[in-house]
Amino acid sequence: MIYILLGPPGAGKGTQGELLSRKIGMPRISTGDILREAVRNKTPLGLKAKETMERGKLVSDDIVIGIVMEKLKSNECARGCILDGFPRNLKQAEALEKFSNSDIKAIYINVPEGEVIKRLTARRICPNCGAVYNMIANPPKEDEKCDTCGEKLIQRDDDREEVIRDRIRVYRQHTEPIIEFYRSRNSLVEVDGSGTIEEVFSRLEELL
Numbered sequence: 001m002i003y004i005l006l007g008p009p010g011a012g013k014g015t016q017g018e019l020l021s022r023k024i025g026m027p028r029i030s031t032g033d034i035l036r037e038a039v040r041n042k043t044p045l046g047l048k049a050k051e052t053m054e055r056g057k058l059v060s061d062d063i064v065i066g067i068v069m070e071k072l073k074s075n076e077c078a079r080g081c082i083l084d085g086f087p088r089n090l091k092q093a094e095a096l097e098k099f100s101n102s103d104i105k106a107i108y109i110n111v112p113e114g115e116v117i118k119r120l121t122a123r124r125i126c127p128n129c130g131a132v133y134n135m136i137a138n139p140p141k142e143d144e145k146c147d148t149c150g151e152k153l154i155q156r157d158d159d160r161e162e163v164i165r166d167r168i169r170v171y172r173q174h175t176e177p178i179i180e181f182y183r184s185r186n187s188l189v190e191v192d193g194s195g196t197i198e199e200v201f202s203r204l205e206e207l208l
């Protein structure tokens with residue numbers, strides 16, 4: 001089974017995906033995390049993707065499709081996986097359908113736009129271990145330091161307000177249409193993404 005997490009930036013895909021991953025024992029594959037790591041390590045992929053990501057635009061389909069197909073072929077995903085941030089447009093959704101024989105279940109986490117902007121501007125990440133915090137809803141115990149490794153938290157480059165608006169525009173134009181793509185195939189479940197992390201996850205558990 002391949003689970004797909006859909007929803008606007010800031011809907012909680014990463015957070016809910018991690019909880020789901022622990023619960024069902026399948027890995028969460030985040031194209032955003034893979035690309036950010038490549039940017040940090042200045043690999044050829046990272047150098048290609050950096051500027052596009054900073055502007056909140058989509059990295060080329062060939063690159064991300066290649067990344068995901070590699071992962072799906074690997075042992076890590078032998079029993080299935082949870083895709084976070086992929087597919088992001090119809091071309092990627094069609095490529096996934098063509099490439100994989102696994103059943104697909106898309107989980108659409110629905111959050112209003114005003115809430116998404118509030119969440120993203122308060123989001124901080126640990127540059128060392130990748131842990132994600134929200135300074136309002138889920139702050140670290142000590143000031144702006146990571147609970148797990150003590151590293152100073154940072155804001156993602158694309159979580160600045162002017163980029164957030166572009167990312168939401170890109171989401172509406174390119175990603176939203178794939179909600180209908182999966183709905184028409186009876187592969188979509190929709191979960192209300194408002195409230196606490198625990199509230200959303202218990203709704204998700206009930207649905208699955």
Ligand code: AMP
Nearest residue numbers: 031032053056057058059064085086088
């Ligand atoms: P995310 O962490 O999912 O919000 O992704 C961060 C950024 O990585 C996005 O704004 C895009 O620039 C890039 N990205 C991640 N996944 C994809 C994808 N499936 N297709 C194109 N670009 C992507």
